[in-house]
Amino acid sequence: MSRTIIVLDPGSSSLKFGLYRIEDEPIHEILLAFGEIDRLGATNAELRLEVAGQPAVTRHIGATTAGAAAEVVLEKLQSALPVTAAIRRVIDAIGFRVVHGGDRFVEPTVVTTAVIKGIRELGTLAPLHNPVAADMLEACRRVLPKVPAVAVFDTTFHRTIPAVARTYALPFELAREHGLQRFGFHGTAHRYVSGELLKRLGKVRRPTRCITCHLGSGASICALLDGKSIDTSMGMTPMEGLVMGTRSGDVDPGIILHLLRTVGMSLDELDDTLNRQSGLLGISGSSSDVRDLEREVLLGDARAELALEVFAYRAAKTIGAYAVALEGLDAIAFSGGIGENSPQMRQRICRRLPFLGVMLDPEIKETETPGESRRISTDSGVVPVWVIPADETLQIARETWKSLYETAL
Numbered sequence: 001m002s003r004t005i006i007v008l009d010p011g012s013s014s015l016k017f018g019l020y021r022i023e024d025e026p027i028h029e030i031l032l033a034f035g036e037i038d039r040l041g042a043t044n045a046e047l048r049l050e051v052a053g054q055p056a057v058t059r060h061i062g063a064t065t066a067g068a069a070a071e072v073v074l075e076k077l078q079s080a081l082p083v084t085a086a087i088r089r090v091i092d093a094i095g096f097r098v099v100h101g102g103d104r105f106v107e108p109t110v111v112t113t114a115v116i117k118g119i120r121e122l123g124t125l126a127p128l129h130n131p132v133a134a135d136m137l138e139a140c141r142r143v144l145p146k147v148p149a150v151a152v153f154d155t156t157f158h159r160t161i162p163a164v165a166r167t168y169a170l171p172f173e174l175a176r177e178h179g180l181q182r183f184g185f186h187g188t189a190h191r192y193v194s195g196e197l198l199k200r201l202g203k204v205r206r207p208t209r210c211i212t213c214h215l216g217s218g219a220s221i222c223a224l225l226d227g228k229s230i231d232t233s234m235g236m237t238p239m240e241g242l243v244m245g246t247r248s249g250d251v252d253p254g255i256i257l258h259l260l261r262t263v264g265m266s267l268d269e270l271d272d273t274l275n276r277q278s279g280l281l282g283i284s285g286s287s288s289d290v291r292d293l294e295r296e297v298l299l300g301d302a303r304a305e306l307a308l309e310v311f312a313y314r315a316a317k318t319i320g321a322y323a324v325a326l327e328g329l330d331a332i333a334f335s336g337g338i339g340e341n342s343p344q345m346r347q348r349i350c351r352r353l354p355f356l357g358v359m360l361d362p363e364i365k366e367t368e369t370p371g372e373s374r375r376i377s378t379d380s381g382v383v384p385v386w387v388i389p390a391d392e393t394l395q396i397a398r399e400t401w402k403s404l405y406e407t408a409l
Contacts, residue, residue, distance in 0.1 A: 001025070003092040004032075005400055006077060007393040008070060008140070009188075010097065010132050013217055013245075014040050015066075017073050018393035022401045029394060033077055037061070037069050040132075045069065049076055070136035074143045094140050094149040095400030097188055097392065099129035099238060101153030103179055108156070108403040111137055111149040119151065125237045126185075128218075128247075128275060150400040157187025158222075158229045165231040165325070182240075184232035188399075189214045189335055189390035190222040196373065196388050197333045198227055209326035211319055214390060215345070216336035217245035217288065221315065223322035231325050233318050239274060242318065243311045245288035248278035250314075283307035290338050290345060312348035319349070323356055329383050332358065335390035346376070350385065357382025 002023045009016040018034040035049035035056075041064055050056040061072055096111070100122045109115055116137050123130035133151075140149050166182045168175060175181065193212045201208065210224045219242040222232040233241030243249045251274070259265045265273065281288035284307040286296060296304035323329040338345055350360050359381035364374075377385035 003401060003405060004090050005093045005095055005397045006074070006091055006144075007095040007396045007400070008073065008097070008136060009392050009396060010040070010066065010129070010136055011217065014038050015069055015073065015136075016393055017077070018397065019077055020394070020397040022397065024401075024405065029397060031394075034393065035073075035076075037073065040069060041066065047072065047076065066132040066135040067139040070139040071143055074140065091144060091147050093400050093404055094144065094147055095396040096133065096137060096140070096149055096151050097154065097396050098133045098151045099154050099185055100126035100183065101151075101155040102183065105151065105153050106156055106159060108150050108152045108399050110403070111141070111151050115151060125183075127271065129238065148404060150403050152188060152396045152399045154185045154187040155183040157191045158184030158232055160228040161230060161232065168236075180236060182232075182235040184220070184222070184229060185234040185238045186214045186218070186220045186222070186232075187229070188392045188395050190220075190224070190229065190232070192392060192395040193333050193335045193388045193390050194222070194224045194227050197331055197386060200373070200375075200386060200388075201331055201384070209323075209328045209330045210333065211322050211326075211329065211331075212333045212335065213315060213319070213339050213349075214336040215242075215315065215334065215339035218247070219244050219311075219315070219336065219338070221318045221322065223325050225326060231322060243283075243307075243314050244279045246276045246279045246281045248274045248282070280307045280311060283310060290342050294342070294344055308345065308348060312345060313352070315349045316352035319353060320356065329356055331384050331386065333386045333388045335388055340371075340387055340389050343376075346385075346387075358385060360385060 002021050005020050005022060007018045007020065015037040019032040021030045021032055031052060033051045035047065037045055037047045039045045043064060045061050046058060047061045048056055048058045098119055102122050102125060104118050116134050119130050120134040137149060161184060168180055170180055190212050194210055197210055198208065207225050212222045212224065214220055218238055220232055220234045221242065223230050239247050241249050256270065259270055279288060280293060284293055284304045286304065287293055293304040293308055297308065319332065334340065334346055347360060350358050359378045360376055361378045364376050371389055373386065373388045375384055375386050
């Protein structure tokens with residue numbers, strides 16, 4: 001039997017989507033259509049849709065809210081496919097990425113009104129993501145009310161992180177009462193990339209120690225032992241860890257107290273500063289986009305150079321720390337918009353890691369293989385380095401299928 005699944009994968013500034021047919025005897029996936037809305041929420045939002053066997057179509061859309069964007073995607077997928085008249089009967093399920101599941105959602109969960117309410121309430125922990133997800137899920141239920149939807153949470157992949165890495169050094173009872181612990185994010189991406197990396201390593205010995213670097217507007221690094229997460233750079237919220245597009249990453253908590261007490265910032269101003277005005281944008285003063293900053297560096301912009309170097313330094317430092325956590329290192333993989341598409345940033349990071357046996361191959365012409373998995377380290381390097389595009393929509397489709405249908409086999 002085959003099932004047709006729509007996948008929606010919203011980020012902080014984009015919405016990726018895909019349409020899959022999954023056959024169960026034997027299990028394999030067929031991609032029918034895919035695309036992305038870039039600059040999500042902006043007046044110049046752009047939708048790119050590619051139906052299998054047809055040229056890609058790109059157009060500006062007027063949807064400026066998350067819910068409206070989801071409705072546009074669902075309608076476009078319906079109108080683009082040759083089964084237009086029957087699409088509502090053909091779609092079997094919707095798979096949906098949600099960033100924060102907290103302690104409430106510990107596995108993929110069938111969406112109900114109560115689930116959407118819970119996702120929205122967890123927006124205090126993921127303000128750039130969970131409210132968007134709740135709005136889009138409500139739109140899905142309006143457009144396809146009879147189709148089951150499954151929320152796939154980024155946090156569930158990191159449930160294997162041990163207490164020593166999950167625990168904050170706060171008063172124990174306070175932390176337990178309010179759920180103050182490290183959850184980790186980008187779980188769908190790290191799960192997919194680590195699985196693909198293990199296939200390429202072809203290792204049969206155990207343990208296998210890998211680090212996956214998912215670098216984009218949001219960025220995180222994960223330490224994996226035999227494919228299971230044992231530590232990751234994001235914490236209770238997606239703000240902790242690396243420098244990101246507009247998020248600060250790690251800062252001294254005393255800075256927050258200083259901004260509240262001395263500068264007189266309100267809580268909303270502080271939230272906006274740390275989540276939307278910091279990171280690459282805050283340091284450079286010009287852009288949160290690595291592509292823009294790399295162009296500005298060529299023109300001699302010192303703050304753009306500093307922003308990129310701080311980003312790279314933090315990433316390299318985290319990789320070094322996770323080599324300690326793993327007690328060794330067998331491979332590194334880069335994914336995400338920056339990790340996949342910026343060889344300059346990979347160079348900035350990896351030039352700090354020769355002591356771990358990391359040596360990128362200067363002869364590789366990476367621009368010849370965009371979107372493909374490839375090894376980018378030298379044969380003589382002790383630790384192989386790979387670029388593996390994170391197919392999060394496929395991973396979400398797999399987990400949606402497994403949640404709804406696997407037990408029926």
